[in-house]
Amino acid sequence: MIGPLALPRARSAEPSSGHPALEDAALVALVLEHDTSALEQLYARYGKPCYGLSRRILGDEQLAQDVVQEVFLTLWRDASRYDPSRGAFATWLLSMTHHKAVDVVRREENLRKRRLAAEAVEATASPQPEPDDAAWTGLRRDRVRAALARLPEPQREALGLAYYGGYTQREIAGLTGTPLGTVKTRMLAGMRKLRGVLETALDEGGER
Amino acid sequence: MSIEQHDEWSELVVGRSLDALEPGDDARLSAHLAGCSDCRALLSEMRQVASSMAYDVADAEPPAELINRIRDALPQHALGSGPLVPVLADQRRRRASRSARVAHRSRPLLAAAAAVVVAVLVSSGVFVARADHDRDQTRSALQAETAVIGNLQHGSSYSVSLRSGGPAAGFAAVNGSTVDLVATGLDRNNAGTMYVLWAATGRGATMTAVRGFSVTTAGQTVVTATLPAGMTKPTIFGVTEQEGTTLPRTPGTVILGSSSAA
Structure with a gap:
């Protein structure tokens, strides 16, 4: 199982008050008791990646904010849905963000047409990260990009259309003119290969 | 379960991890997951792989x-x-x-x-x-x-x-x-x-x-x-x-x- 891609426990941009040194699971436990500062701490850690991901999928800043808001309200309402034994909190939160953003993009079909504009926003308007974050983020992004780059183009395309585009397997088959069965096979092969490459990279890097 | 059947479920598991299933496939997989611990474990693992793709997206500062x-x-x-x-x-x-x-x-x-x-x-x-x-x-x-x-x-x-x-x-x-x-x-x-x-x-x-x-x-x-x-x-x-x-x-x-x- 891979799991070490969780974000650092305490990031430099976090507020000085609250619970800056607590691990994610401990903060989630406090959120279960409706500790608002714990929720704000988790927002300080993960608000940016959640917003970045939803904005990438939706291509609309207002809808992306709505998704992030709904993600953190869901966390507040029912933090017990996170089970630490099943993976890192970051994975769970980003999965939820992805799921909600994809729900929205499917409701708002015309959003997909605006995605190119959104990618332009991504390229030009992303803020410069804090220095400490930059090192970590750069390492993490390089690793994932390298892993994706090692996939055969048809596999990378299928995974990209699904994850970043919010398309279903059947829609991808239609978009690429590929039989549905082939799309499913490519996605399975691509994900297995991605898992293997990421595990190898982590073993070589000797990181958490 | 044959290897072919297993691969078919694995394909659906991967589809679920990417939120890419059609509603019919999604319902079919849900019924299968209830009785298959292997597929549940695979889904958990594949969700982590899928989430790693989020790190290819630049963090963005939400408005204050x-x-x-x-x-x-x-x-x-x-x-x-x-x-x-x-x-x-x-x-x-x-x-x-x-x-x-x-x-x-x-x-x-x-x-x-x-x-x-x-x-x-x-x-x-x-x-x-x-x-x-x-x-x-x-x-x-x-x-x-x-x-x-x-x-x-x-x-x-x-x-x-x-x-x-x-x-x-x-x-x-x-x-x-x-x-x-x-x-x-x-x-x-x-x-x-x-x-x-x-x-x-x-x-x-x-x-x-x-x-x-x-x-x-x-x-x-x-x-x-x-x-x-x-x-x-x-x-x-x-x-x-x-x-x-x-x-x-x-x-x-x-x-x-x-x-x-x-």
């Missing part, structure tokens, strides 16, 4: 307003799901901490503010029976309003009445560097817009945007904000509805305001 929107929405959601006491206890703790910084009492102002609140509540039909959800939200707003009035017991605090050309009304309560806006009759803001609270230190002074906020439920609105750095004792307040999600530099049409702002 977003955390305020989330904070504002918390009590309503918490009330809707049951656990009322911890949330209100937390609100009281924060407000008590803020109140502790102020030493004196000001009964005339308190009475005036209380009168405004009573007028607000009566005019908005707080005491009319409503559906449970509305009652919960009303109760939440009432608790918050009561806390605001409580803060006005302290000497350096004061309130400013806000009126509109329509049914909206309210007041701004200032306590040191904090201002609470209590209002009723504000409609839900339109998509792509937000309400903005403005403040100025007197007639002729520049109106400064204090914070933006959303109204998601018709009825009472209570918003807490920190005054802009360097601003002391503002006496003019206004509320506008403006396009976008970043604080504008100049106010649009004032929907609700003190007599000098409206």
Whole structure:
């Protein structure tokens, strides 16, 4: 199982008050008791990646904010849905963000047409990260990009259309003119290969 | 299970991990997952692989307003799901901490503010029976309003009445560097817009945007904000509805305001 891609426990941009040194699971436990500062701490850690991901999928800043808001309200309402034994909190939160953003993009079909504009926003308007974050983020992004780059183009395309585009397997088959069965096979092969490459990279890097 | 069957389920598991299944496949997989621990384990693993793809997307700074929107929405959601006491206890703790910084009492102002609140509540039909959800939200707003009035017991605090050309009304309560806006009759803001609270230190002074906020439920609105750095004792307040999600530099049409702002 891979799991070490969780974000650092305490990031430099976090507020000085609250619970800056607590691990994610401990903060989630406090959120279960409706500790608002714990929720704000988790927002300080993960608000940016959640917003970045939803904005990438939706291509609309207002809808992306709505998704992030709904993600953190869901966390507040029912933090017990996170089970630490099943993976890192970051994975769970980003999965939820992805799921909600994809729900929205499917409701708002015309959003997909605006995605190119959104990618332009991504390229030009992303803020410069804090220095400490930059090192970590750069390492993490390089690793994932390298892993994706090692996939055969048809596999990378299928995974990209699904994850970043919010398309279903059947829609991808239609978009690429590929039989549905082939799309499913490519996605399975691509994900297995991605898992293997990421595990190898982590073993070589000797990181958490 | 044959290898072919296993691969078919694995393909669906991967599809689920990427949120890429058609509804029919999704339902079929759900039924299968209930009895297959191998596929459940694979799904957990594949979700982690899928989430790693999020790291190929640059982090983006959400507007500062977003955390305020989330904070504002918390009590309503918490009330809707049951656990009322911890949330209100937390609100009281924060407000008590803020109140502790102020030493004196000001009964005339308190009475005036209380009168405004009573007028607000009566005019908005707080005491009319409503559906449970509305009652919960009303109760939440009432608790918050009561806390605001409580803060006005302290000497350096004061309130400013806000009126509109329509049914909206309210007041701004200032306590040191904090201002609470209590209002009723504000409609839900339109998509792509937000309400903005403005403040100025007197007639002729520049109106400064204090914070933006959303109204998601018709009825009472209570918003807490920190005054802009360097601003002391503002006496003019206004509320506008403006396009976008970043604080504008100049106010649009004032929907609700003190007599000098409206």
